[in-house]
Amino acid sequence: MNYTMEELLAAALAHTIADGEVGFTGLATGKAAAAYNTNIPLLGMGLAKRTHAPNLTVLLCGWSHNPDLSQLKAMPECEFANELLNLPCEAQMQDYPGTWAYKAGDIDFAFGTGVQVDREGNLNCTCIGDPAHPKVQLVGPIFLPEHFAVFGREYIMMPHHERRNFVGRVDHISGVGYPGGTEGRRRLGLPGGGPKYIFTPRCIFAFDGAGSLYVKSIHPGVTPQELEENTGFDLGDLSGVPATAEPTAEELRILREEVDPNGILRL
Amino acid sequence: MAERTSKLCSLRQAADLIRDGDRVAFGGFAIYQKPMALVHEIIRAGKKGLTVVGSVNSVDVDMLAGAGCVRTVETSYVGLEKFGLAMNYRRAVQDGTVAAVHYPEILAWDRFRADAEGLEFWPAAYLGGSDIVNLNPAIRRFENPMNGKPMYAIPAAAPDVAVVHVPAADIYGNVRIQPRHLLPQSMDIAVSRATRNVIVTAERIIPTAEIREDPHLNVIPAFRVRAVVHAPYGSHPTPVLSVMRMDDAFFREYAEASATPGRFGAFLDRYVRGVDGHEGYLDAVGRARLDALEEGTGGGK
Numbered sequence: 430m431n432y433t434m435e436e437l438l439a440a441a442l443a444h445t446i447a448d449g450e451v452g453f454t455g456l457a458t459g460k461a462a463a464a465y466n467t468n469i470p471l472l473g474m475g476l477a478k479r480t481h482a483p484n485l486t487v488l489l490c491g492w493s494h495n496p497d498l499s500q501l502k503a504m505p506e507c508e509f510a511n512e513l514l515n516l517p518c519e520a521q522m523q524d525y526p527g528t529w530a531y532k533a534g535d536i537d538f539a540f541g542t543g544v545q546v547d548r549e550g551n552l553n554c555t556c557i558g559d560p561a562h563p564k565v566q567l568v569g570p571i572f573l574p575e576h577f578a579v580f581g582r583e584y585i586m587m588p589h590h591e592r593r594n595f596v597g598r599v600d601h602i603s604g605v606g607y608p609g610g611t612e613g614r615r616r617l618g619l620p621g622g623g624p625k626y627i628f629t630p631r632c633i634f635a636f637d638g639a640g641s642l643y644v645k646s647i648h649p650g651v652t653p654q655e656l657e658e659n660t661g662f663d664l665g666d667l668s669g670v671p672a673t674a675e676p677t678a679e680e681l682r683i684l685r686e687e688v689d690p691n692g693i694l695r696l
Numbered sequence: 697m698a699e700r701t702s703k704l705c706s707l708r709q710a711a712d713l714i715r716d717g718d719r720v721a722f723g724g725f726a727i728y729q730k731p732m733a734l735v736h737e738i739i740r741a742g743k744k745g746l747t748v749v750g751s752v753n754s755v756d757v758d759m760l761a762g763a764g765c766v767r768t769v770e771t772s773y774v775g776l777e778k779f780g781l782a783m784n785y786r787r788a789v790q791d792g793t794v795a796a797v798h799y800p801e802i803l804a805w806d807r808f809r810a811d812a813e814g815l816e817f818w819p820a821a822y823l824g825g826s827d828i829v830n831l832n833p834a835i836r837r838f839e840n841p842m843n844g845k846p847m848y849a850i851p852a853a854a855p856d857v858a859v860v861h862v863p864a865a866d867i868y869g870n871v872r873i874q875p876r877h878l879l880p881q882s883m884d885i886a887v888s889r890a891t892r893n894v895i896v897t898a899e900r901i902i903p904t905a906e907i908r909e910d911p912h913l914n915v916i917p918a919f920r921v922r923a924v925v926h927a928p929y930g931s932h933p934t935p936v937l938s939v940m941r942m943d944d945a946f947f948r949e950y951a952e953a954s955a956t957p958g959r960f961g962a963f964l965d966r967y968v969r970g971v972d973g974h975e976g977y978l979d980a981v982g983r984a985r986l987d988a989l990e991e992g993t994g995g996g997k
Contacts, residue, residue: 458778492879506778509728509878511938511991524882525805532822555798556789560831566789566796568775568782570828571752574800578822603798605825617824618846 432676433695435469436684437648438628440676442473442584445626448482450537451529453580455572456490456508461588462542463504465628468694469586470540471498475688476680488529488536489513491572492522504693534620537581541573545599546585548642548662550606550624552577553599560601570603577604582625590629592661607640614640631656633673646673702867703924707974710895710923711737714857717745717767721808721853721891723860723884727754727777727947729937731861733897733930736968736977739763749853751804751883755934755950758782761794762960763968769794770853772801779947783954798828803850805883810852811890817849824848858887858894860916861931863939865898869921870907870914874938881915881937888916897927899939927974929986941989946981 446452452474457466471487475498478485489496490508496518505512514521522528529535543554544567554573558564576583583604587594606624607614614623626645627634635645644664647656653667676684689695711734714720720738724730735756738746747768748757757774760766762784769789774782774796788794799807806818817836823829824846829837836849862884864872871888873881888894894916901924907914933943933950953963964970967980978986 507727507942509725509880509937510935510942514876514878514937522879523877524885525802525879527882531802555827556796560827562792563790563796566786569771569773569796570798570800571773572801574823574826574828575802578824578826602825602827602830608825613825619822619824621822 430675430678430681432681434630435464435472435695436676436681437673438469439472439476439684440680441633441646441673442469442628443476443480443680446474446477446482446485446538449484450482450581451486451488451535453488453491453536453539455540456505457542458506465586465588466540466542467504469628470584472684472688472694476684479683479687480680492527493518494520494528498693499690501693502691531575531579534579534581536579538584539576539580540584540586541576541604542586542588543573543603545594545596546587546627547596547599547606549608550585550627550636550640550642551599551602551608552585552604552606552624553601555601555603557600573604577606577621577623578619579621582622585624585627587627587629590631591659595660595662597662607636610640611638631659644670646671648673649675700868703869703921704867704901705923705925707733707737707897707925707927708741710734710897710925711741711743713893713895713923714738714743714746716743717747718856719747719749719854721749721855721858721887722753722756723858723887724756724931724934725880725883726752726773727779727934727942728880729861729884729931730754730756730934731859731897731930732756732932732934733861733927733974733977734859734895734925735759736974738765739964739968740973749807749855751801754782755947758785758954761785761788762954762957763964764793766794768797770797770799770804772799772804776947776951779951783951784960787957797832797834799850800828805886807850807853808886808890810850811854812886815852817851820848820850821845853890855887855891856893858891859897860884860888860894861897861927861936862916863898863936864900864902865896865924866902866904866907866918867924868904869894869896869916869918869924870904871896871898871916871921872902872907872910872913873915875913876938878937885915888920892920892922894921895923895925896921897925897930899928899930899936901926929978930974932981932986932989938991941991943985943989
């Protein structure tokens, strides 16, 4: 069957979403970042909504509730421009504090990306090198500290799966994963669920009930050896790891005809 | 009868309300509705050692970093979104001339709420394990007196001055925003409530009689405002929602110029330092080009 990497990951994402949840996604720009942080989330949430989760709330850019993407001819590149202001939706968060209160647990899941992730699920989007004298200063932590600490679960979306991205220890803990496992999170007083999955172009990682990282599935066409060569920490025994389930014909039809009829989420 | 005091002044008079070393908060959000005319004037006035305190910043901080006006930046993000990285800021942090103090996005916003409520800090329960806390001695850990769990005190933003760019204001400082607004305008409200030392730059100066017609749109009341400046296109190249679009081409020119200090210096000379105030800036950008950015009902300057 012919499908894209975005469709493979969108279908896998959809299977992890429960009915009635509230999902938050930003508006990333740049091809790779947009694919992983915006397009796959919107495709996956759209598929879930049309299959088993009709009561899902999609928060586009965090402020547009259940927007009607079929009205768009292209994905907007600006989160606060008139084209999104005028896009039909169910509610708009005009002010902070507003329609949702993340500190009170309103956000069930969200998506985040960075340049480094480690085995504990810590994510770095702030700097490379010693934070006191950074070798490379990046954009800053943005909303990720809140995503990782308070939201129900976080999907870490990594458009690149290379050794420099999957490291032994991140240079700056911008989003906190599982230092000391789920017990470690509890001791830190973090109320949210933390990272639950990592989606990459090579595999899907998950964190088990103790907060330990494991490879959940390897994408069709990717070998365990390739995965090990491109990951900067030990992956353990990969012999029993299944292949990532391919999207069904019906899932592909829904994605292409109903979720994204104008093809604005395809690259 | 005693006469009410007009706060209308020049951009330079407004900029001179900011002292070297002040803590300055800019309204707007990311690359939206930033008070750039006043940022430019801060550069022309040669201000030094500023601390910029914000939630999500962009060309405001980057330009001040490139011009050597800023010493410390307390925020969650400095970048140009779809136009790329904030290269002046990046260089300044990497060479140590600017100190980056990282705050999470919404807690950075809450710091202004603390000021608005007269509080020294805003509480958060969820920063444990983060380098946000590990590397910032200004954030203090305390015990939640209700349940004994760890909490963190995030210091109030404590701006000495806040600067916002808005669609319209009267000469006394009553500010009218768009009939429909979004989070960048909400940030204007947040920073303006954190101090009573607010500088307003406005696309239009309107009569107080007009202000009184729609009081529900006037989210910044006169008593908070110290100075009002008429600055048409005063957010350029960032947009004013429903009034003026983003100038994408100018942003790209900015991003390219900021690739090296030398090219950025030439950019500043051409548009900011080497021109006669805001009018000179508008001439350098081009009036016809600015007219073409207008949208909606907010024109007619």
